[in-house]
Amino acid sequence: MVFEVSKVPTTPFDGQKPGTSGLRKKVKVFVQPHYLHNFVQSTFNALTPEKVRGATLVVSGDGRYFSKDAIQIIIKMSAANGVRRVWVGQNGLLSTPAVSAVIRERVGADGSKGTGAFILTASHNPGGPDEDFGIKYNMENGGPAPEAVTDKIFENTKTIKEYLIAEGLPNVDISAIGVTNFTGPEGNFDVEVLIQLVTT
Numbered sequence: 589m590v591f592e593v594s595k596v597p598t599t600p601f602d603g604q605k606p607g608t609s610g611l612r613k614k615v616k617v618f619v620q621p622h623y624l625h626n627f628v629q630s631t632f633n634a635l636t637p638e639k640v641r642g643a644t645l646v647v648s649g650d651g652r653y654f655s656k657d658a659i660q661i662i663i664k665m666s667a668a669n670g671v672r673r674v675w676v677g678q679n680g681l682l683s684t685p686a687v688s689a690v691i692r693e694r695v696g697a698d699g700s701k702g703t704g705a706f707i708l709t710a711s712h713n714p715g716g717p718d719e720d721f722g723i724k725y726n727m728e729n730g731g732p733a734p735e736a737v738t739d740k741i742f743e744n745t746k747t748i749k750e751y752l753i754a755e756g757l758p759n760v761d762i763s764a765i766g767v768t769n770f771t772g773p774e775g776n777f778d779v780e781v782l783i784q785l786v787t788t
Contacts, residue, residue, distance in 0.1 A: 589757070589758065589769075589770045589771065590770070590771045590772070591667060591754040591756050591757045591770055591771070591772045591777075592754065592756055592772075592773070593667075593668040593752055593753070593754055593772065593773055594668070594752070594753055594754070594755050595750045595751075595752060596622070596625070596750060596751050596752075596753060596755075597749065597750050598622045598625065598626055598748060598749065598750060598751055599622075599748075599749075600626065600745055600746050600747065600748055601620075601622075601623055601626055601745065604626065604627050604630070604741075604742065604745035605738075605742040605745075606627075606724060606725075606733075606738045606741055606742065607738070608732055608738075609711060609722070609724060609732075610707070610709075610722050610723050610724025610725070610732075611627055611722060611723050611724070612710045612713065612720055612721070612722040613720070613721065613722075614718070614719070614720060614721070615653055615654050615716070615717055615718065615719060615720070615721045616717075616718070617721075618654060618658070618721045619654060619657075622751070624658055624661055624662075624723070625661065625665065625751045625753065626745060626748050626751060627723065627741070627745060628661070628662055628665050628706070628723075628751070629665065629669075629744075629748060629750075629751035629752065630741050630742075630744035630745045630748055631706075631725050631741050631744075632665070632669045633744045633748075634737055634740035634741045634744055635704070635737070639703055639704060639728070640669055640670060640671060641669075641670035641671070641672075641774075642670065642671075642672045643671050643672060643703040643704065644671075644672060644673045644674075644675065644696065644700045644701060644702050644703055645666055645671055645673075645674050645675070645702070645703065645704055645705060645706065646674075646675045646676075646682070646687050646690050646691055646702050646704070646705035646706075646707075646726075647659055647662050647663065647666070647674050647675070647676050647680075647705065647706045647708075648676055648677035648680055648681060648682035648686075648687055648705075648707065648708070649680060649681070649682070649707055649708025649709045650681070650683070650684075650708070650709040650710075650711075650715075651679065651680060651681045652708070652709070652710065652715030652716075652719075652720075652721060653715050653716050653717055653719070653721070654721050655680050655708045655721075656679075656680050656762065658708055658721075658723070659676060659680045659708070659762060660759045660760070661753075662674075662706050663676075663757070663760060663779055664753050664754045664755065664757045665751065665752060665753050665754075666777075667754040667757055667770065667772055667777045668752035668753045668754045668772075669752050670774050671777070672700070672776070672777065672778070673696070673700060673777070673778040673779070673780065674778070674779045674780070675690060675694070675696075675702065675780050675782055676760070676762050676779060676780070676781050676782065677781075677782055678762065678763065678765060678781055678782060678783060679762055679763050680708070680762050682707075682782075684707055684709060684726075687705045687707050687726060687730075688705075688726060688730035688731070689730070690702055690705075690782070691703075691704065691705055691726065691728060691729075691730040692729070692730040694782075696780070702728070703728045704725060704726060704727055704728055705725065705726045706723060706724075706725055707723070707724050707725075707726055708721070708722065708723055709722050709724070710722035725737070725741070754770075754772065757770060760779045760781070761781075762781050763781075764781060765781050765782070765783055766780070766781060767779070767780045767781075768780075768781075
């Protein structure tokens, strides 16, 4: 499957300032057109190129409402931004400690190591269509993005004009363990669904 990259014009949303636990808002805020896309692109733009192009990202969360849709969006945006591979927990489920462990300890079949993660969680906040959703970025050490990075993300959200996405990329079946291979303008892009890890 060969995909193309689209540049989608957008305008900033107010208040996309992530704290140490990421960006948390009501689901109804996150499902607005371009809202999640803006934050993800602003995050990519805040990272150094080697943390994005050719990188291996983990994308998973606590399974709350909107998570599965968000994972597909992040996969398509990762492909468009030059990420080499995305690791997803089966059904999109990995606890925050498990994501951290995958980044720090997992070695892929090709020797790849995780360079960061989008974690979809609002911790103990209630989930559901009328409740909360959250997203945060963790670094290559498995820990949360430092303030210097979250500040840069926030600055980017205030000036963003476009985001990159592989709109034609089909949704990946994140219930099935295994690797799905795609090809884009910069070469191969893989999505690997991992067996769920239990980490305390």
